[in-house]
Structure formats: C-alpha cells, structure tokens
Amino acid sequence: xxxxxxxxxxxxxxxxxxxxxxxxxxxxxxxxxxxxxxxxxxxxxxxxxxxxxxxxxxxxxxxxxxxxxxxxxxxxxxxxxxxxxxxxxxxxxxxxxxxxxxxxxxxxxxxxxxxxxxxxxxxxxxxxxxxxxxxxxxxxxxxxxxxxxxxxxxxxxxxxxxxxxxxxxxxxxxxxxxxxxxxxxxxxxxxxxxxxxxxxxxxxxxxxxxxxxxxxxxxxxxxxxxxxxxxxxxxxxxxxxxxxxxxxxxxxxxxxxxxxxxxxxxxxxxxxxxxxxxxxxxxxxxxxxxxxxxxxxxxxxxxxxxxxxxxxxxxxxx
Numbered sequence: 001x002x003x004x005x006x007x008x009x010x011x012x013x014x015x016x017x018x019x020x021x022x023x024x025x026x027x028x029x030x031x032x033x034x035x036x037x038x039x040x041x042x043x044x045x046x047x048x049x050x051x052x053x054x055x056x057x058x059x060x061x062x063x064x065x066x067x068x069x070x071x072x073x074x075x076x077x078x079x080x081x082x083x084x085x086x087x088x089x090x091x092x093x094x095x096x097x098x099x100x101x102x103x104x105x106x107x108x109x110x111x112x113x114x115x116x117x118x119x120x121x122x123x124x125x126x127x128x129x130x131x132x133x134x135x136x137x138x139x140x141x142x143x144x145x146x147x148x149x150x151x152x153x154x155x156x157x158x159x160x161x162x163x164x165x166x167x168x169x170x171x172x173x174x175x176x177x178x179x180x181x182x183x184x185x186x187x188x189x190x191x192x193x194x195x196x197x198x199x200x201x202x203x204x205x206x207x208x209x210x211x212x213x214x215x216x217x218x219x220x221x222x223x224x225x226x227x228x229x230x231x232x233x234x235x236x237x238x239x240x241x242x243x244x245x246x247x248x249x250x251x252x253x254x255x256x257x258x259x260x261x262x263x264x265x266x267x268x269x270x271x272x273x274x275x276x277x278x279x280x281x282x283x284x285x286x287x288x289x290x291x292x293x294x295x296x297x298x299x300x301x302x303x304x305x306x307x308x309x310x311x312x313x314x315x316x317x318x
Contacts, residue, residue: 011305015298020073022294027072030287031065037283041085081291082284086277091288094273099292101171101269105262106254108185109193113250116197117243121204122236128209136201143198148257152191152264159187169266188265192257196250203246207239248304252297 041055056062063071075082081091124136160168166187172180212235220234259271266272270289277285 008306011302015302018298019295022298023073023076023291024069026287026290026294027069030283031068033283037085076291081288084277084282084285086280086282086285091284094285095270095288095292098268098270098273098289101267102255102258102262102271103296104174105185105188105192105258105267105269106251108189109196109254109258110247110251112189113193113197113200113254114247116193117200117204118236120197120201121243122208122231124201124205125208125212126231128212133205136205140198140201143194144202146195146198148191148195149260149264151194152187152261155187155191156264169264171267184265184267188261188267191264192254192261195257196253199250200243200246203243204239207242208235211235211239244304244307248301251300251304255293255297 037056047055079092081095083089084091084094087094120136120140124133127133155166156168160166167184170184172184174181208231212231216234258269259274261267262269262271263275270293274286274289277283277289
C-alpha cells in the first residue's frame, strides 16, 4: 500500500507542470489567434476606437504577455474562466451546465467500447483462426476505418428516421425519464464508441492470444481447470495491461469525438457549446471548453495509471 501511495503522489506531482504547460499552450494559441476579445465583446455595436482601447485597458489586454499569463493562471486558480462575449455570463457557469452531458456521453461510450472490446477480443482469441475469429477481425477492421460522424448519420437514417426506434436528436434528463435518457443517448454513445471498440478488440485479441500461448495456461488446463476459469481468472487479468494503456489514450478521442457527435445529435454538451462559440466568435468560451477538456483528459489518464497498478502488481514493486 505504501508503494501505491508513493507512486500516486509522484503522478499527482507530475500533473502540476503538465497542467501549467497545457494552460500556457492554450493561452498562447488564443492570444495569437485572429479573434480580438474587444471586438468580440462589442460585436454588432460598432464601437469607437476609444471604447475598444478602454475595454482592453480595463481587462488587462494591453499588459505585457507574461503578466497577462500570470493573471490568467491566478483567475483559473479561483475558478474564473472569463466572461462570455456573447451572453455576458461567466464561462464557468456555461461549462458547468454543459459538462455533465458530455461526461455522460463519454463514459457511456467508454462503457460500450469496453464491453464490446472484451466480448469480441476474448471470443476471437479463444476461437483463433476459426470462423468467429475471422468474422470479428473483419468487423473490427471495418470499425477502425469507419469515422464516427459517418456511423452517426447512418444510425440516424436507418434506426431513427426509417424505423423510428430511437429519436434523431435532442436530450432527456435522466431525472425526468431514465428510459427517455437511454433512448436519446443510445445512438450517440454507439456512434462515439464503435471506432474505439474496434481498435480495442484487435488489441485485446492480440494480448489474450499471447497469454494463451504461455506455459502457465497449458499447465492450468492440463491440471484439470476448465478453460473458462483459466481465461476469466488469469489470462484476462494479465492480458488487460496493454489494452488499458490504449484505453487511456482513446479517452482523448472520445472527448474530442463528442464535439462532432453532440453537434450531429443536437445534444447541449461541451462540444455543441464550443462549436457555437467558434461560430459566434466567443473566444473566452472556446478557451474555457478546451481547458476543461484537456484537464479531464489528464485526470482520466491518471485514473488509468492507477488501474495499471491494480492490474499489474509488478509495477508496484518496480
């Protein structure tokens, strides 16, 4: 346990410079973009040069860049993501409203991807080079090549418009109707997760095949243990190390893919919030969404590292 605590503290300590680097990158990108915060604030109002100058002076936009960065970090530490130029509302409030839906979509998609990958990858490995394996490999190859937005459009056409099994868009709060929430989130979650599930299936299959070829598996089966027990208790646990590594990286894809999927299905999450902010020239909202998404990606990868420690005891003694 002490080793786990030490490793956790080291990983958390590494998060500080990483997050500061992310903040610096986003800060520089937004400051050197073509969008002027002053012009965005007065959009459609035809401000005078004096009004623009007063706004920039009042908001520190005329300060040296290092000083602006220090103030920016200080505001972030107090939970201040800025003010929307369009709605004049705090960006943190808009992010807080949109973030729960994006988290629901991301983790629902993640759960679907993990279940499909484990079922498909283990089945393909157990029936290696036989018909189930060949079918799963072909389907996973198609899934890797198929973009999420294309799958989303196909699902809307065939499952929502033609057959009416699911709504084509919109969102129902689970507190109002859990069944309605499942129906509105099913197609977005599957469209988001299928490419990830296809990639993970191939990795799970390879890892399980490698474990099945090891001596301890032949010894366990030869001693009379049912193959199902050996795969469930020993093989699967040892084979999950590599898929977990890839899963941590794929969470970033899920968060990024949610931008497109939420727009297609008209879900009021972080993705739609950022798309609307880009279209309306609202740099503070874009900046807040990017920072929140990047921070979430870093935190999820920390959680994946902790899962590595649980799955692979050798990492705790290294």
